[in-house]
Amino acid sequence: MTPLSRMIPGQKGTVIGFTVDSRISRRLLEMGVVPGRSVVYLRNAPLRDPLEVQVGSCCLSLRRAEASLITVRIEE
Amino acid sequence: MTVAYEKSVVGTGLIALCGNPNSGKTTIFNALTGLSQQVANYPGVTVEKVSGKLDLSSEAGRSFTLVDVPGAYSLSAFSPDEYIAALVLFGGIKGQPRPEAVLCVIDATQLERGLYLLLQILQIGCPAVVALNMVDLARRSGLRIIHHRLSKMLGGVPVVPVVGNRRRGLDKLRQQIAGVLSTPRSGTALRFDEITEAALDGMVGADADPVYSRARCLRVLYDEEGPAETEFVRERGETAMEPVQRARERIRSRYGSLASGETRTLTDRASEIFESVVRSKNGPGRTRSEKVDRFLLHPVLGPLVLALLMILVFQSIFSWAAPFMEMIDGVFASLAAVVEKGMPPGPLRSLVTDGIIGGVGSVLIFVPQIAILFIFIALLEDSGYMPRAAFLVDRLFRWCGLSGKSFIPMLSSFACAIPGIMATRTIEDRKLRFITIMVAPLMTCSARLPVYAIMIAAFIPYKTYLGLFNLQGIVLTMLYLLGMVVAVIVSYVLKKLIFRTEQGTFMMEMPSYKLPTLRSISVRVVNRIKSFVVRAGTVILAITVIIWALSYYPRPVVLAPSAESPQAATVETVNEQAGQQIRGSYLGMVGRKIEPVFAPLGWDWKITVAVLAAFPAREVVIATLGTIYNLGTDVEEQSSSLVEKMRKARWEEGSSAGKPVFSPAVALSIMVFFALCCQCGATLVTIRQETTKWIYAVATFAYMTVVAYAGAAAVYQVFSRWGL
Numbered sequence: 001m002t003p004l005s006r007m008i009p010g011q012k013g014t015v016i017g018f019t020v021d022s023r024i025s026r027r028l029l030e031m032g033v034v035p036g037r038s039v040v041y042l043r044n045a046p047l048r049d050p051l052e053v054q055v056g057s058c059c060l061s062l063r064r065a066e067a068s069l070i071t072v073r074i075e076e
Numbered sequence: 077m078t079v080a081y082e083k084s085v086v087g088t089g090l091i092a093l094c095g096n097p098n099s100g101k102t103t104i105f106n107a108l109t110g111l112s113q114q115v116a117n118y119p120g121v122t123v124e125k126v127s128g129k130l131d132l133s134s135e136a137g138r139s140f141t142l143v144d145v146p147g148a149y150s151l152s153a154f155s156p157d158e159y160i161a162a163l164v165l166f167g168g169i170k171g172q173p174r175p176e177a178v179l180c181v182i183d184a185t186q187l188e189r190g191l192y193l194l195l196q197i198l199q200i201g202c203p204a205v206v207a208l209n210m211v212d213l214a215r216r217s218g219l220r221i222i223h224h225r226l227s228k229m230l231g232g233v234p235v236v237p238v239v240g241n242r243r244r245g246l247d248k249l250r251q252q253i254a255g256v257l258s259t260p261r262s263g264t265a266l267r268f269d270e271i272t273e274a275a276l277d278g279m280v281g282a283d284a285d286p287v288y289s290r291a292r293c294l295r296v297l298y299d300e301e302g303p304a305e306t307e308f309v310r311e312r313g314e315t316a317m318e319p320v321q322r323a324r325e326r327i328r329s330r331y332g333s334l335a336s337g338e339t340r341t342l343t344d345r346a347s348e349i350f351e352s353v354v355r356s357k358n359g360p361g362r363t364r365s366e367k368v369d370r371f372l373l374h375p376v377l378g379p380l381v382l383a384l385l386m387i388l389v390f391q392s393i394f395s396w397a398a399p400f401m402e403m404i405d406g407v408f409a410s411l412a413a414v415v416e417k418g419m420p421p422g423p424l425r426s427l428v429t430d431g432i433i434g435g436v437g438s439v440l441i442f443v444p445q446i447a448i449l450f451i452f453i454a455l456l457e458d459s460g461y462m463p464r465a466a467f468l469v470d471r472l473f474r475w476c477g478l479s480g481k482s483f484i485p486m487l488s489s490f491a492c493a494i495p496g497i498m499a500t501r502t503i504e505d506r507k508l509r510f511i512t513i514m515v516a517p518l519m520t521c522s523a524r525l526p527v528y529a530i531m532i533a534a535f536i537p538y539k540t541y542l543g544l545f546n547l548q549g550i551v552l553t554m555l556y557l558l559g560m561v562v563a564v565i566v567s568y569v570l571k572k573l574i575f576r577t578e579q580g581t582f583m584m585e586m587p588s589y590k591l592p593t594l595r596s597i598s599v600r601v602v603n604r605i606k607s608f609v610v611r612a613g614t615v616i617l618a619i620t621v622i623i624w625a626l627s628y629y630p631r632p633v634v635l636a637p638s639a640e641s642p643q644a645a646t647v648e649t650v651n652e653q654a655g656q657q658i659r660g661s662y663l664g665m666v667g668r669k670i671e672p673v674f675a676p677l678g679w680d681w682k683i684t685v686a687v688l689a690a691f692p693a694r695e696v697v698i699a700t701l702g703t704i705y706n707l708g709t710d711v712e713e714q715s716s717s718l719v720e721k722m723r724k725a726r727w728e729e730g731s732s733a734g735k736p737v738f739s740p741a742v743a744l745s746i747m748v749f750f751a752l753c754c755q756c757g758a759t760l761v762t763i764r765q766e767t768t769k770w771i772y773a774v775a776t777f778a779y780m781t782v783v784a785y786a787g788a789a790a791v792y793q794v795f796s797r798w799g800l
Binding site for chain 1 (some may be wrong): 149150152179186188192217219332333335339343346347366369373375376379396466467468471480581582583584585588769
């Protein structure tokens with residue numbers, strides 16, 4: 001279990017859950033970041049923040065701080 | 077009987093069109109309503125209300141008002157857009173009934189997420205139809221959705237596969253909408269966990285419509301301090317919230333957070349439905365967009381492309397628009413000439429030519445620039461590039477106290493602050509949104525250009541350095557940069573000292589790229605121009621007439637031709653009289669009284685008056701200067717005679733009597749003032765509309781005027797001492 005923000009571009013994994021329950025985690029759920037879905041870390045923005053991930057079939061842009069709230073299991 | 081009468085003749089029933097952002101909702105809206113749309117604001121709030129006529133006369137025997145509900149991921153009101161979406165669906169908008177039916181657009185490639193919102197909406201119990209959009213894209217990425225099974229699992233809600241931008245499936249959609257209107261209700265209520273159910277049982281009173289009431293109570297329970305709670309407290313009093321609070325505590329202690337009580341049930345049901353209606357699931361598709369993004373979001377190439385795009389947008393706004401602007405100008409000039417000939421002289425003619433044609437004309441001249449800007453914005457938005465631009469600049473903007481989402485509003489503000497301020501609606505964070513609104517007018521809008529053009533032409537020498545850089549061009553560039561630099565400083569100060577925001581959120585979907593269609597682009601641009609023209613014809617017209625009256629009255633009693641030249645007064649004497657007149661007008665009296673206030677800026681009372689008269693719109697300053705310098709109001713920025721008059725103007729009295737009024741230092745001081753001030757009535761009205769409070773408009777005007785005054789004074793003091 002690692003925070004999403006620790007992944008590196010190109011890595012794949014699965015969403016496990018959230019470290020804290022807040023308005024933000026609720027919004028992430030509503031946008032499709034649901035435990036069990038696949039996640040691919042696509043890229044960083046030019047200044048390494050925000051970052052882009054693909055959860056299921058949806059691409060999301062998140063700030064590093066928001067990404068650190070999501071826990072994932074990284075695929076070997 | 078009266079009901080039938082109302083429906084068939086006067087009012088058409090209301091149908092709400094809702095869906096996730098980027099689900100292609102607006103494309104379907106445009107396809108269903110064509111050019112019959114109306115843009116307005118929801119009363120008292122900040123979200124634009126777009127509605128149009130949905131003609132179902134052949135399917136259902138009448139037509140309806142289709143309301144384009146702002147895009148939402150959920151009814152839990154995270155952004156202003158979602159707040160409105162929830163209000164519309166629950167019939168909470170003043171003067172607008174509950175919708176008779178809901179048309180919910182779901183992006184087939186994001187089915188599971190679309191189902192989440194749909195399930196929330198179905199709880200309301202309103203007849204619903206699902207438009208499963210972009211089925212072609214879904215199929216291409218290996219996703220087959222069995223739509224009749226989906227319909228069955230949703231409790232009989234019709235599901236119509238459509239391709240919005242190719243207008244495929246729309247006739248079927250119309251038929252299904254007509255169909256659900258005759259059936260009482262579709263959809264099934266979800267069962268939540270027992271704490272929620274117990275709470276709902278306690279809250280739902282003896283209502284005529286228990287399903288609707290239950291759905292509302294669900295929102296009261298789960299959206300702390302949301303619109304539903306406010307309404308609930310107003311209806312039943314504070315005490316009714318006590319059991320609700322207790323239920324919330326129980327849910328929190330059971331699931332760790334309040335939201336989970338609802339999200340758990342919804343996401344479980346959504347994925348259950350998804351699993352059983354989707355036949356083949358290949359790996360996640362969207363490879364084409366991903367390939368494009370490797371280039372457009374590349375750490376080096378990405379920002380480069382963005383910069384080039386911005387340069388292209390600016391270039392085109394200034395160069396492509398020019399011939400059209402001259403054309404419009406010509407039309408208004410000849411219109412004024414016709415009126416001048418056809419009407420007897422007097423207040424009425426002056427009101428029509430100087431006030432209405434002069435004032436409104438000077439605003440309508442910007443229609444070509446606004447059209448070009450909106451074509452670009454529509455192209456960038458429809459293609460899906462805008463979120464990418466925000467992604468690229470977010471870090472940079474955050475450093476300035478803004479967010480990547482402020483980028484689009486700021487970019488729009490270079491044409492005009494009004495669409496820029498309206499574009500802040502996608503920023504969920506209230507404080508961040510207000511900061512963006514308050515600094516957007518600092519971007520150099522097109523109305524400042526005429527002022528810069530005439531001042532630079534008259535007082536900045538045409539000198540070239542290194543064979544490439546022209547002094548006039550350098551000054552113009554510096555003025556653009558000045559606005560941006562001050563915006564950065566102001567937003568930093570606002571963020572740190574006044575709003576004290578924490579980091580806002582930046583969760584944003586990156587939709588796949590789409591080819592914009594000519595139809596959707598033209599519909600959007602035409603509608604934008606329509607609302608701009610309406611604004612010019614109402615707010616701006618009213619302010620212009622007031623300013624005209626202040627500079628026209630009081631009239632001196634005698635204005636007859638003198639004895640020496642009884643026939644026709646020469647042009648000079650007429651102009652001379654006009655000059656006398658404005659000195660004695662209310663505006664002139666005020667101007668001379670407050671001249672000392674603007675003395676540190678190097679201005680005489682005439683400049684002061686011209687600047688004050690430009691309160692409704694910056695470009696008015698040119699017309700006013702023209703009047704004051706005995707030329708009549710019909711003066712254009714290129715007019716060499718106004719330039720000549722300004723060069724010849726001398727101080728009438730005081731220590732510097734006889735010296736020229738205008739110098740490069742004075743010109744710079746005027747330009748810096750205009751770069752930083754908020755002399756734009758329409759912008760202030762828009763700020764009021766968007767923030768719902770006058771205080772933000774007043775605060776923006778106040779801080780910008782102070783900064784403009786200080787900046788102009790500093791520039792004048794430095795440069796005049798330097799001998800310029």
